[in-house]
Amino acid sequence: MPVYTCTAAQGSLTSDLKARLAAEITRIHADINHVPPAYVNVVFSDLPADSVFAGGRPATPLILTGWVRRGHPQEEATRLALELSSATARISGVDESRIMVVLQDSPARSAVEGGHVLPEPGEEREWLRRTEA
Template structure:
């Protein structure tokens, strides 16, 4: 259900590091937001140097844009964003100063996966039962 989009310089992350970060993000999201990790998508935009700027100068940030369904308890999202940011630095070695994590959201009813409208937070179990039934 969620998607994390990681934007970095092409040279910043090799394939094994991307896979490791994707695994860690799936694990964190699954544990905190009660979604099977099989539903956690991670996308990398690995950009040429001339396509990334901070303060108008070429830079090498790691920007992680997450998307979740509206309505998770605030404390849960607070924990999620902190753990995602910690993991981003820990897994990639990119210093925290260059890591920016942003979590956005939309109502679950404005998202469809597997042909079905997503469940509101707290309704995952019934939805998943339907998914396998």
């Protein structure tokens, strides 16, 4: 259901770090938004160092963007962003001052996974039952 993209300069994240980050992003999202871990998608985008800037200057930020279904309580969305930022810093070794987490949302009905329109938050069990049948 959710899609997270972690963007960093090439070479700043090893394969092991990517695997650990993906596992922790998945765990945090599944715990807070009550979805099965199998439905959390994490992709990595490695850009050449000369393609990453902050403040108009070459930089090495780590940017985590995520798409989530609209309708989760704001307190949970804020908690999700904060926990993702902290975990990303802890695992990657990148100072949290260089990490940006942005969560974007849209209605569940605007997304399709596995040929099925996504459920509204709170309707996951029924959706899973219908899609697994």
